[in-house]
Amino acid sequence: MLSVNGLSCARGERTLFSGLSFSLGEREWLHIQGQNGAGKTTLMRALVGLSPPIAGDITWRGEAAPSPDFFRDLIYLGHHAAVKEELTPLENLRFSAALDGIELSERDALAALIRLGLRGREDLPVRVLSAGQKRRVLLSRLLVRPARLWVLDEPFTALDVKAVAQLSELIVAHVTQGGMAILTSHQTIPLANGKTLQVGA
Amino acid sequence: MSAVLAIIRRDLLLAVRRKSEVFTALFFFIIVVSLFPLGIGPEAALLRQIAPGILWVAALLATMLGLARLFAPDHADGTLEQMVLASAPLGLLVAGKIAAHWLTTGLPLVLLAPVLGLQFGLEADALGVLVVALLLGTPLLSLIGAIGAALTLGLRGGGLLLSLLVLPLYVPTLIFGAGAVEAHISGMGAGGHLSLLAALLALAVFFAPWAATAALRIALE
Numbered sequence: 001m002l003s004v005n006g007l008s009c010a011r012g013e014r015t016l017f018s019g020l021s022f023s024l025g026e027r028e029w030l031h032i033q034g035q036n037g038a039g040k041t042t043l044m045r046a047l048v049g050l051s052p053p054i055a056g057d058i059t060w061r062g063e064a065a066p067s068p069d070f071f072r073d074l075i076y077l078g079h080h081a082a083v084k085e086e087l088t089p090l091e092n093l094r095f096s097a098a099l100d101g102i103e104l105s106e107r108d109a110l111a112a113l114i115r116l117g118l119r120g121r122e123d124l125p126v127r128v129l130s131a132g133q134k135r136r137v138l139l140s141r142l143l144v145r146p147a148r149l150w151v152l153d154e155p156f157t158a159l160d161v162k163a164v165a166q167l168s169e170l171i172v173a174h175v176t177q178g179g180m181a182i183l184t185s186h187q188t189i190p191l192a193n194g195k196t197l198q199v200g201a
Numbered sequence: 202m203s204a205v206l207a208i209i210r211r212d213l214l215l216a217v218r219r220k221s222e223v224f225t226a227l228f229f230f231i232i233v234v235s236l237f238p239l240g241i242g243p244e245a246a247l248l249r250q251i252a253p254g255i256l257w258v259a260a261l262l263a264t265m266l267g268l269a270r271l272f273a274p275d276h277a278d279g280t281l282e283q284m285v286l287a288s289a290p291l292g293l294l295v296a297g298k299i300a301a302h303w304l305t306t307g308l309p310l311v312l313l314a315p316v317l318g319l320q321f322g323l324e325a326d327a328l329g330v331l332v333v334a335l336l337l338g339t340p341l342l343s344l345i346g347a348i349g350a351a352l353t354l355g356l357r358g359g360g361l362l363l364s365l366l367v368l369p370l371y372v373p374t375l376i377f378g379a380g381a382v383e384a385h386i387s388g389m390g391a392g393g394h395l396s397l398l399a400a401l402l403a404l405a406v407f408f409a410p411w412a413a414t415a416a417l418r419i420a421l422e
Contacts, residue, residue: 050282051422072288080279086218087211098207099287099294125218 001025002047002065002149002180007056009042016042017200020056024195029171029181031189031196038200040184041079044153047182048076060149072100075147077155081134085127089113089137092126097144104144112143117163131158142170150174150181204289205297212301222267223305230263230310234317245322252321253331253382260310260335261371264342267306268367269360271298271350272417285421295417296410299347307339323382330385330395337398338378344402344409345370351416373401 001023008018016039024030034040046053049066060070083092090109097104113122116136126134135158142150150171156164164187171181172191183189216223237255238248275281275298284294314335315328323331349367353359381394 048286050285068288071286074286076282076286078279078282080277080282082279082283084211084215084278084280086215091211091214095207095211096283099204099284099289101204101288103203 001061002058002182004047004058005056007043007046007053007058009039009046009051009053011039011042015054018055020197020199022195022197024180024182026178026180027175027193029175029183029191029194031194032182032184032199033196034184034199040199041153043199044076044078044151044182044184048074048151050076073148074151075141075145075149076151076153077138077141078153079157081126081138083126083134083137086125088123088125089118089129089140090122092137093140093144096141100145102145108144109140112140113137115143116140116166132160132163135159136163139167139170142174148179150179150183152181152183154184154186156185156187202293204287205293205300208284208294208297209301209304212298213304216301216305222270223309226263226266226306227309227313229266230259230313231317233259233262235320238320248321249323249386250383252318252323253379253386255321256314256318256331256335257338257375257379260314260339261342261368261375263310264306264339264346265364265367267302268346268350269353269363271302271347272354272420273350276354276420281417281421285418291417292410292414295347295351295414299343299410299413302347303340303343307335307343311335311339324386327382327386330391331382333395334378334381334391334398337395337402338374341374341398341402341405342371344405345374347413348409348416351413351420354417354420374398377401 003023005021007020009016022030032040032043042051045051047058058065060067060073063069087095090106090113093109093113094104110122116139118133118136121129121133126137139155155167159167168189168191175181175191175193234256237251241247272281275284285291287294311332315332318328318331346367349363352366353363356362377394377398381391381398384394385391
């Protein structure tokens with residue numbers, strides 16, 4: 001259970017939003033909406049603990065977040081590709097799993113990459129892949145690591161129609177199996193049980 | 202622990218894929234050290250006297266070359282964010298990155314130094330002391346440098362600021378490192394200098410990753 005109480009964030013001197021409260025339970029997902037510059041990304045970074053808010057508190061399953069338990073339950077995918085250009089998709093995926101203490105076998109990593117349409121690309125350096133393919137390498141993390149809470153910042157960026165549908169399916173499956181998801185997107189997302197939150201309105 | 206090994210392995214793999222960065226520092230070291238005998242002339246006694254200082258200053262500058270890129274690529278592509286959010290403690294991951302930096306910059310310098318020392322007519326036992334001093338001192342350079350690299354992360358003109366921050370902090374390492382070889386040559390024995398280097402190293406191994414981690418968290422906000 002994620003609950004946020006009276007959250008205020010600032011960027012530089014400017015307060016982006018203040019007194020933001022919401023809670024998110026199992027099988028629920030939250031769509032954060034707002035104009036460019038409204039503070040969606042800042043809100044997400046505050047939620048995952050990358051930049052502390054100026055006021056307010058965040059609790060995860062009754063304990064103050066961010067905590068080691070919270071990080072274990074969390075996957076955050078931000079604006080950046082977060083993949084190494086010189087390494088192959090396979091190496092990138094296995095490394096990011098190792099960061100979370102998961103020894104990912106080559107077969108499992110390959111299966112995840114193939115599911116995201118990267119068959120035949122797994123041994124090329126990421127440098128030669130397109131923006132959408134890089135994004136898919138990043139998204140393949142969702143398949144290999146179990147986490148209760150997904151925080152996805154603009155996950156549909158650079159993806160083609162087929163990949164958008166596939167990612168939506170992934171999110172639906174995650175949420176229906178008892179997970180939680182928080183996403184920002186300017187697109188409408190065809191998912192049930194969604195809450196919406198307007199930032200900077 | 203496996204996360205630390207993974208990050209060392211990844212950074213070594215990256216160094217292999219971007220060979221130019223590793224070789225730039227190495228060639229810089231070789232060329233700077235080789236220029237001195239050419240510029241000063243073949244006077245054996247003088248060369249032997251200045252050798253430790255020159256080798257140490259060159260090693261120090263060669264380490265500086267790659268420092269700015271210790272955390273910068275990870276910061277730019279978002280990997281650093283993922284490291285902060287990983288279940289492994291960030292301090293351990295930072296320690297892993299520093300270890301990888303030493304393996305790719307410090308260790309090759311240590312291995313090359315005796316060969317370059319021959320140009321200055323250093324005796325075999327003096328070369329031995331030089332290698333031991335570098336073996337203790339170069340990890341120290343990576344550790345102290347990491348604090349500077351983390352503090353200047355994301356700043357414009359960070360490279361220059363990094364040298365201004367880090368070079369003064371390198372002074373004790375330089376004094377004890379070069380001093381060890383000089384003391385050995387003059388017959389006083391290098392033990393005291395080497396013990397002090399080892400003490401500095403023990404201190405830095407404990408505090409530097411912690412300080413660098415704190416600086417990284419600030420840089421990411």
